Amino acid sequence: MPDIAITRTAHPKTPPADDSLAFGKVFTDHMFLLNYDEGQGWHDPRIVPYGPFTLDPACCVLHYGQAIFDGLKAFRGADGQIRLFRLRDHARRVNRSGHYLCIPEIDPEMIEESIRKLVEVDQNWVPSKPGTALYIRPTVIATETFLGVHPSHSYLYYVIVGPVGAYYKEGMNPVRILATDKYVRAVQGGMGAAKTAGNYAASLFGAEQAAKEGYTQVLWLDGVHHKYLDEVGTMNIMLKIGDEVITPPLNGSILAGITRDSTLTLLRDWGLRVSERPVSIDEVIAAAKAEDLEMWGTGTAAVISPVGELGYKGERYVINGGRTGALTQKLYDTIVGIQYGTLPDKFGWTTTLGNRREG
The missing domain is CATH 3.20.10.10 (D-amino Acid Aminotransferase, subunit A, domain 2)
Incomplete structure (x- = not known):
């Protein structure tokens, strides 16, 4: 498995206060990227500063919806340790979802390592208050430029993370x-x-x-x-x-x-x-x-x-x-x-x- 290159941001942000957290509104300083090209396979794993992508207007995912994602969380316990919940199972599910959309399988160990390493890099963003967590969103999108209905020959796997509070405004209430x-x-x-x-x-x-x-x-x-x-x-x-x-x-x-x-x-x-x-x-x-x-x-x-x-x-x-x-x-x-x-x-x-x- 290739090493993950890390480029840290020159302008780190201040994580929000735990009491202010909603769900899916704020994201951390970095993201993980991994490319796929037919004939080369998955390549160039890297962590880079969080930022927008540039996509061609004819990019496959924009027209034919060839995209999958997953979601898991990291938790900071009262002992200060950060725990990822069922990491291996989520990594396997990424590939199960990809199978349905003809997306080439990613080495499950790379999926696990991408998530683990990104959380380590941005670990100061993991909130501490009970009920809060760091939400992790691994995603794969088709990136080939074409108009026509067939599986893409290139893809981008990426991971973004962000601190979250309760998903429903009701919290644990019915x-x-x-x-x-x-x-x-x-x-x-x-x-x-x-x-x-x-x-x-x-x-x-x-x-x-x-x-x-x-x-x-x-x-x-x-x-x-x-x-x-x-x-x-x-x-x-x-x-x-x-x-x-x-x-x-x-x-x-x-x-x-x-x-x-x-x-x-x-x-x-x-x-x-x-x-x-x-x-x-x-x-x-x-x-x-x-x-x-x-x-x-x-x-x-x-x-x-x-x-x-x-x-x-x-x-x-x-x-x-x-x-x-x-x-x-x-x-x-x-x-x-x-x-x-x-x-x-x-x-x-x-x-x-x-x-x-x-x-």
């Missing part, structure tokens, strides 16, 4: 979601399992309509029957009915969330009954009416997000009395505890800077 059978985000056989820019573009209109009705996010139903739960716009969805915890299966139309996997691992470790199976909106509504429902979303940005209200076909259903459920809270506290180093990491999920995890 959010309101709207289940829609009118709009579709993805279907089996499509791009739903990839973390690609187009999937998020496909969600915008439905999300805007939900926001006009006072909801935080859309709960997407399957694209064929408009009946079975898929995922929320920025999260996988889970629910507890009776003694069963249920989440939709990875059938090709939803993202294999890293936080989803972490949550399922914890639930099974705790001995709970867990099912990855189709769950219909009718089953969910019936459980809500019977007051036998706890519901939450899982994702890197918000970690665990309780659902306090569900809208569907003009009706509103209160979930768990509009309060955060006991299991939801336990999941949040456990994952966050592992991320910040206040709870033991029995699953080997964290990578501490200066202490590289092997194997």
Whole structure:
């Protein structure tokens, strides 16, 4: 694996105060870049001062959307150590997403090292206040100049990072979601399992309509029957009915969330009954009416997000009395505890800077 060249900025900025942080608004002093050219492969890994790109107006990504990204976080614990959460799994997912868009595979060790090294360079930007983190956005875009529908022959992999606060303004308080059978985000056989820019573009209109009705996010139903739960716009969805915890299966139309996997691992470790199976909106509504429902979303940005209200076909259903459920809270506290180093990491999920995890 080639060494990463580092060019430090001559004009470092002052990181913002932890209390002022929003999500995705501020970025650090540096970024990582790696180029791909057919016949040469991936080459020239480097960290340079953060700044804009120059792209030709006929650049492939601008016309045909050949772009993927991922998202993970670095956390500064009370002990001062910086921990990356499930770095290796996110690196692997970059390539899984790229496979769907015909993007050449990047050496997973290079992905890990690019993230690790960039966080080390900008480590003074990692905030300390509980609930804050350094968000990390690895991205690949197609850069060949042409008009015509075929995979690009050149690409740019880059990583940018920035300090963040809570993703939702509600914080850990329950959010309101709207289940829609009118709009579709993805279907089996499509791009739903990839973390690609187009999937998020496909969600915008439905999300805007939900926001006009006072909801935080859309709960997407399957694209064929408009009946079975898929995922929320920025999260996988889970629910507890009776003694069963249920989440939709990875059938090709939803993202294999890293936080989803972490949550399922914890639930099974705790001995709970867990099912990855189709769950219909009718089953969910019936459980809500019977007051036998706890519901939450899982994702890197918000970690665990309780659902306090569900809208569907003009009706509103209160979930768990509009309060955060006991299991939801336990999941949040456990994952966050592992991320910040206040709870033991029995699953080997964290990578501490200066202490590289092997194997």
